[in-house]
Amino acid sequence: MNEKDVILLLQHYRHDLMNHLQIIHGYLSMNKTDRVESKVQESLEYYNEERKLMHLQGTLLTLWVIQFNGYYEDFRLTYQIHTENKKISQSDEQLVRQCNRVISLISHLHEKMELFEAKLLLEDTDKQEVLRVKLSINGNFKDKEEVMKELNSLELEYQMSIENTNDGIVCMFAVPCEI
Numbered sequence: 001m002n003e004k005d006v007i008l009l010l011q012h013y014r015h016d017l018m019n020h021l022q023i024i025h026g027y028l029s030m031n032k033t034d035r036v037e038s039k040v041q042e043s044l045e046y047y048n049e050e051r052k053l054m055h056l057q058g059t060l061l062t063l064w065v066i067q068f069n070g071y072y073e074d075f076r077l078t079y080q081i082h083t084e085n086k087k088i089s090q091s092d093e094q095l096v097r098q099c100n101r102v103i104s105l106i107s108h109l110h111e112k113m114e115l116f117e118a119k120l121l122l123e124d125t126d127k128q129e130v131l132r133v134k135l136s137i138n139g140n141f142k143d144k145e146e147v148m149k150e151l152n153s154l155e156l157e158y159q160m161s162i163e164n165t166n167d168g169i170v171c172m173f174a175v176p177c178e179i
Contacts, residue, residue, distance in 0.1 A: 001063070005054055009063075009066065009147060010065060012067075012070055013066065017093075019118065020039070020043050023039055024036055024039050024040060024043075024178065027039060027078075038156055049079065049080060049081055052081035052083075052084070052152075053065060053079065053081055055084075055085075056081065056083075056086060056087060056088045056122070056177075057087045057088065057089045057092075057174075058087075058088040058089060058092040058095065058096075059089075059090075059092060060093055060095075060096045061088065061092055061095055063084065064096045064099065064100070065077065065079055065120065068118075069163055072107065074102060074105070074107060074110070074112065074113075074114060074115055074116060075103065075115070075116045075118050075137075076115065076116075076117055076118065077118045077120060078117070078118075078119050078120075079121070079122075080119070080120075080121050080122075081118065081122050081123075082122065082123035082124065083122060083123060083124045083131060083177075085179060086124070086131060086177040086178070086179060087177060087178040087179075088122075088131065088176075088177050088178075089178070090123070090176055090177075090178060091175040091176050091177065093133045094157040094158065094175070095158075095175050097157065098154050098156050098157055098160070098173065099120070099133075099135055101156065102135055102137075102154075102160075102171050103135075103137075103149065105147070105150055105151060105154065106137055106147060106169075109141075109142070109143070109146065109147050109150065110139070110141060110142055110147075114139060114142075115139060115153070116137050116138065116139035116168070117136075117137070117138045117139060117168075118135065118136065118137050118138075119134075119135070119136040120133070120134070120135055121133070121134040121135075121136070125174060128179055129176055129177060129178070129179070130173065130174045130175070130176060130177065131175050131176075131177045132172065132173075132174055133158075133172065133173050133174065133175055134170055134171070134172050135171045136164075136165075136168060136169070136170045136171075137168045137169050137170075137171075138167040138168035139167075139168055140163040141168065141169075144164065144168075144169065147169065148162050148164060148169060151169070151171065156173075157171060158173040158174060158175060160172065160173040161173070
């Protein structure tokens, strides 16, 4: 990542933060304190998730998540981190590569102008040294069976299971982590 990319990332980040603050300010000016409370709570939850993401010490994953919505026009990503005190630095590059391959494949196989909701979930497993990754993609697939077939044929670093849901597809795999 060069200096220009860093500046663009910071500008995007600042733009999002200003949008949140302007909405809160607007609600305050209209004396809609219930909306202010709701928006502040939503912002606190968002930044708490971001804190947990950064504590994973997955530099590439953090950048991937922060840049995702600006990079992929047809996807909107949300994420949740359900772990504390785990580090993914040893699997960071492979994790991002695997997520990118899944999103790229779906991106190439769907109708343009169709918006997909992606949700990334990292959570603890029974094994201390492993995190479960769930990447859910919800939306109107042109041919979901074809997408699942193509996903199953990908050669990936981590073995992945794919689940067909009413709303879309869930890709699940485990990555090593450190405590």
